[in-house]
Amino acid sequence: MLKVGLAGFGFMGRMNFDQLVRLGEEGYGVTLTAICDPQIGELKHAASGGNMSTARETYDLSAYNLYGSLEDMLAGEELDAVCLAVPTFLHADMAVYLLERGCHVFCEKPMARHSAEAWRMADTARRSGKTLMVGNCLRFWPAYEYLKSVVAGGEFGQVTEGCFYRGSGAPKGWLVNGELSGGCMLDMHIHDTDMIQYLFGRPERVSALGRNVVPGSGYDIVSSHYYYQDGKVINAQADWTLEGDFGFSMGYRVNFEQGNVVFDGNRVRVNPNDRPGYVAQLPEDSGYYREWIYFLEAIRSRKPVSTCLPESTAASLEIIEAEMESAGREGAWVRLER
Numbered sequence: 001m002l003k004v005g006l007a008g009f010g011f012m013g014r015m016n017f018d019q020l021v022r023l024g025e026e027g028y029g030v031t032l033t034a035i036c037d038p039q040i041g042e043l044k045h046a047a048s049g050g051n052m053s054t055a056r057e058t059y060d061l062s063a064y065n066l067y068g069s070l071e072d073m074l075a076g077e078e079l080d081a082v083c084l085a086v087p088t089f090l091h092a093d094m095a096v097y098l099l100e101r102g103c104h105v106f107c108e109k110p111m112a113r114h115s116a117e118a119w120r121m122a123d124t125a126r127r128s129g130k131t132l133m134v135g136n137c138l139r140f141w142p143a144y145e146y147l148k149s150v151v152a153g154g155e156f157g158q159v160t161e162g163c164f165y166r167g168s169g170a171p172k173g174w175l176v177n178g179e180l181s182g183g184c185m186l187d188m189h190i191h192d193t194d195m196i197q198y199l200f201g202r203p204e205r206v207s208a209l210g211r212n213v214v215p216g217s218g219y220d221i222v223s224s225h226y227y228y229q230d231g232k233v234i235n236a237q238a239d240w241t242l243e244g245d246f247g248f249s250m251g252y253r254v255n256f257e258q259g260n261v262v263f264d265g266n267r268v269r270v271n272p273n274d275r276p277g278y279v280a281q282l283p284e285d286s287g288y289y290r291e292w293i294y295f296l297e298a299i300r301s302r303k304p305v306s307t308c309l310p311e312s313t314a315a316s317l318e319i320i321e322a323e324m325e326s327a328g329r330e331g332a333w334v335r336l337e338r
Contacts, residue, residue, distance in 0.1 A: 070094060111317055146268055166251075202338070
């Protein structure tokens with residue numbers, strides 16, 4: 001039985017809590033035993049908030065050992081793994097500390113505030129022999145897994161164009177401090193940048209336009225282009241200033257030589273050029289659930305997390321930093337080092 005501790009009990013802490021409880025109930029040989037957060041006394045009575053729904057509004061934590069700090073949790077528990085669902089700027093130091101203490105680490109995205117920190121995390125994982133996986137959940141999201149299979153399988157030939165997008169209202173708290181969170185580009189837009197890298201490889205250069213709306217939050221709106229030598233036109237857009245009743249949306253449209261695949265946030269529509277279109281049949285579980293199954297199986301089998309290697313997620317952060325540089329230069333192309 002793998003014993004897991006949860007660090008951070010905000011929105012994503014609760015999302016991971018839901019997955020761990022479900023996996024334990026389904027017999028995956030994992031148990032959530034402890035939770036730590038400096039504000040755990042207030043958070044355990046507060047409703048969750050975020051751009052997607054958690055399993056419950058409020059949480060009964062009476063069955064778990066509660067701590068005010070990561071250090072106290074490690075001193076009081078014998079844990080096999082820890083889930084880090086803490087603010088981005090804390091990821092690197094906490095992950096390195098845990099790996100060096102002999103814990104496997106599941107770290108929420110983005111991997112770190114800066115790419116140099118992300119590479120420090122990856123290097124520590126390699127030296128420690130422990131599993132580090134970053135929750136870039138789109139790699140496990142059924143609609144995006146399906147797209148990956150079509151791109152890799154070549155059923156419709158080569159990709160000619162792709163557009164990826166996501167948007168919501170502005171978040172609250174530390175997330176709208178651009179120095180701490182990296183703003184919309186690092187917190188939201190990185191989902192699609194990471195998926196583009198995962199699908200097509202590292203682009204040769206990037207060009208991005210960004211705009212700040214919420215004072216001090218960094219770029220809140222972004223539109224980026226990714227250059228590949230084969231000429232495919234790839235763009236990703238994000239906006240976290242969509243207020244009112246907008247809610248949250250994400251999706252993609254990818255065109256191939258012999259068809260196109262479109263995800264509208266609810267279903268994937270496949271449109272071959274030479275026959276009637278159809279709706280793809282996908283697993284019902286979310287990427288949050290599926291990435292945890294993958295992480296746990298990697299620990300048990302002692303195999304690398306090849307779908308989401310730390311080196312790969314660190315590389316996505318490097319691309320975001322190039323996009324930020326480009327946005328600061330009014331869209332100038334920024335070349336990525338190989």
